[in-house]
Amino acid sequence: MPSENGIYCIWLDLHIGIIEEYRAFHEKFQEKLAPINGLPPDSINNLMLCFEQEIAPIKFVSNIDDALVLIQNETEKRIILISSGTLGKDIVPFVTENYPRVYSFYIFCAVISNHCRWALPYSSCLQMFGHETDLLIRLLRDISKEFIHLGRSYLAVDEGESARQYFVTAQTLEIDANNADTIHHTFNERLDLLQGPNGLIRRAKNLRDEHIARETIAFVDEIQYILVDLSESMNPTAECIVHFLKIFLSPQTLITIDNSSSDDIIRLIDKPTCLFTTNNALAELLRERCGSSNLSLYMIEDNADLVDNTTLYGNINDLVDKLVELIVAKYRQQAAKHRNIRKTQLADIEMKMAERIEYEVRKLQASQLS
Structure with missing residues (x-):
């Protein structure tokens, strides 16, 4: 002072x-x-x-x-x-x-x-x-x-x-x-x-x-989630979950894009990125230009022969479930890291954030089924 x-x-x-x-x-x-x-x-x-x-x-x-x-x-x-x-x-x-x-x-x-x-x-x-x-x-x-x-x-x-x-x-x-x-x-x-x-x-x-709690929510800024060309595949449940995640996460952590060129998308990628799409040609081009170490691909694709070394999902609900799983896992990973260095308060907050996401997603899924 x-x-x-x-x-x-x-x-x-x-x-x-x-x-x-x-x-x-x-x-x-x-x-x-x-x-x-x-x-x-x-x-x-x-x-x-x-x-x-x-x-x-x-x-x-x-x-x-x-x-x-x-x-x-x-x-x-x-x-x-x-x-x-x-x-x-x-x-x-x-x-x-x-x-x-x-x-x-x-x-x-x-x-x-x-x-x-x-x-x-x-x-x-x-x-x-x-x-x-x-x-x-x-x-x-x-x-x-x-x-x-x-x-x-x-x-x-x-x-x-x-x-x-x-x-x-x-x-x-x-x-x-x-x-x-x-x-x-x-x-x-x-x-x-x-x-x-x-x-x-x-x-x-x-x-x-x-x-501190508000800042903790933004820790996933170190990784980016981009959804490309999925609007036509979306159903009400998936739309509600993605909308909730965009509100819950910090700005520019979860981005949705339709009909954008590979150059437009690459300009958004300035950190490790998880890309969710149905556009196989775009995905392959992005992987070539960004490299596999900086880009993880998750795709809806029925024909496994069309996609090499990519995680495949049969429908939009499974793909969005994977998005939720990755975000929750990131919170838990960060909580474990903070607990190891005795930042207990941050770790507790991050675990609560992971639990909150899981709880809200389950509620949204249940409300759409009822």
């Missing part, structure tokens, strides 16, 4: 801009400012680590020129600027006027009242804090709120996995903020929204799983 969320954070402070270690950062502030309300020594470090792991690395600088260089060089991500009060007084007005990518400011200062006058015009995008822990807790909560909003946007466009990632990250931020905030009551409103059997995380996961 840190590399993908589009956020870049700069911390500008004369005293900490050259400090790299979080513990040294904490100790420096302990020396300069009032004690942190009895918080455990590791609270600052944990919050900083959470921020960097879940949101974005923080770039520390000690002067305005270095901060502006970082802002100018970052042209794609939105920027959060954390600053001391003294440096903030000079940089915030300039940045708000010239660099809209900096969308949020957090001022960390020993005496907030000393900076209220200059900060007031920027209250819509600026917050001020006297303790670094309070600042970091608020920062985590603010970004958690933003991530929940982004996750809901992805839910609205059926992007379940992207939504889930934002929601899970927001959950982590909320938990870390609660763990560090020993002064105020635990804030659970957003956690309640995210968690639970009907929470946003579960809803996003369900949407992701549904998307």
Whole structure:
């Protein structure tokens, strides 16, 4: 998530801009400012680590020129600027006027009242804090709120996995903020929204799983089924089954063609193909041009002498039954492959797809007989 969320954070402070270690950062502030309300020594470090792991690395600088260089060089991500009060007084007005990518400011200062006058015009995008822990807790909560909003946007466009990632990250931020905030009551409103059997995380996961299921239906895209010149042989049962299969399978997996030249058909063949036809001359020509390794032929032909090395069927129902058998076998083959590599969920879905095809075809056949 840190590399993908589009956020870049700069911390500008004369005293900490050259400090790299979080513990040294904490100790420096302990020396300069009032004690942190009895918080455990590791609270600052944990919050900083959470921020960097879940949101974005923080770039520390000690002067305005270095901060502006970082802002100018970052042209794609939105920027959060954390600053001391003294440096903030000079940089915030300039940045708000010239660099809209900096969308949020957090001022960390020993005496907030000393900076209220200059900060007031920027209250819509600026917050001020006297303790670094309070600042970091608020920062985590603010970004958690933003991530929940982004996750809901992805839910609205059926992007379940992207939504889930934002929601899970927001959950982590909320938990870390609660763990560090020993002064105020635990804030659970957003956690309640995210968690639970009907929470946003579960809803996003369900949407992701549904998307996986839809993608799984299309796995037979690696093979093609083409029916050529069979319209005159079709009966109502065969027509219903072929129509169902065309709806059930992904586009261009099952194609029906009448009165097309061999060139037209060859242009459709870009993967291993099962060809079903009554046109022996066309079948032979296609086999010569495509090769037996890329083309399997299934034909209605009473006279076996007319067809060499081809699977023969006496009528359209038998031919369509073979089509169903091949598609079902492909689903089962893929399920076995996924189960061997421990993709159990995909394997289960694929087995259900095979069973669904068999069940629906039996229903169609029974309905035509009744």
